Amino acid sequence: MGRGAQAPIPQIDRHSLRQLETHFVAPDIYRRGDLALRQSQLAQMVSDRVIPQLLRLHDEIVPEAPSVEAVLSVLAPDRVDIAGLADIVLGDDLEAAVRYVIVLRDRGLSMETLFIELLEPTARHLGEMWDNDACDFIDVTLGVARLQKLLAAFNNTHSCDALDMRRTVLMAMTPGDQHFFGVTMVERFLEASGWKVQTETAACAEEIAEAARTRWFAVAGLTAGSTQMIDSLSETIGLIRKRSQNPHIGIMVGGPLFAEDPSLVAAVGADATAPSAPTAVLVAQKLSDAASAHLN
Structure with missing residues (x-):
């Protein structure tokens, strides 16, 4: 795919993250007391189970294929990228999510392509986790809210008045x-x-x-x-x-x-x-x- 116009690198710090929460997450959800523990447990589960299974599936189906790292360096986002971003947005580090998208964007993919092939599939992946009882409604909401913030950051609308x-x-x-x-x-x-x-x-x-x-x-x-x-x-x-x-x-x-x-x-x-x-x-x-x- 051809290289699209490069969006500026968003400057997202911890203070900005807290401010953004007031726009992208309903207050009663964000204040839930066990939020940090549940996010940590869910992210650990994705890291320990989901991503290794996807990597193993890749090797079993196409045993003679190049390494996953080599494939990811030249192709558009795949299931590993989607699961990786889901892992990050289930936590609370928006800076890490921004860096993750920048790495994929620097392959030569436009933000429109990343929306269609990475951000939207990641939201769908979170919904499937909810359907499969791998997480609850609060987890999905927080993950999708952070995907919203990524879009707003790269589209430079996160700092708009009102x-x-x-x-x-x-x-x-x-x-x-x-x-x-x-x-x-x-x-x-x-x-x-x-x-x-x-x-x-x-x-x-x-x-x-x-x-x-x-x-x-x-x-x-x-x-x-x-x-x-x-x-x-x-x-x-x-x-x-x-x-x-x-x-x-x-x-x-x-x-x-x-x-x-x-x-x-x-x-x-x-x-x-x-x-x-x-x-x-x-x-x-x-x-x-x-x-x-x-x-x-």
Whole structure:
């Protein structure tokens, strides 16, 4: 892959990390008393079990392959990179996570490539750990929050004025859809990760667009359960863009149909899709950063 434009190296110190927590983690989660112990135990488990298993799998499947170190030096992020970053963000050293991303970026990968092939898969990996009972909701939330901070640091939005006021999301189900679970899970993760969320689960397209007109949102997220919702979803997105108080609002969509056919994202007029609730948090941060670039 060709070398992309190099983002400046973010300056993240311990004091800045503590300040950022107020934006990227809900206070009740961050104050939990056993947080440090659980982070340490979880990071140790990833180091001791997950990464060695991935390395062994590499050797067993391709015994004549070059060493993992040689492969990683020339290829885009793989499972070892993803597990390694997950290990770091389960701790509390944002400086180490920044250095980790810089090393991978210096292979010649753009930040857009790193988002798609490293940061988003890492959020998905954390969600899978939660699904497999390898960690709990708090652990996943803190890990995803630190991935958000990485994005904000490299996109230079972590120091924007009134950052907390801009972290707002309008969540809605496509009119006619009846699948509440996906919206509920995304809402839960967003709020735990420091976002202010307004959810419309029984609104028509006009009502959803009116909500975007009367309040400033950085991002709108909509879910669709089947291809039968495509026309309704496209209409709703069109109305949101037309009436939104934020002319640069980012729109993300979710549902299995977008995983099966990613071209539908552009077809319905959205900016991005997220295959899971943890990745939705990261996608929201990316879209919010893009909006901030227009506002500053």
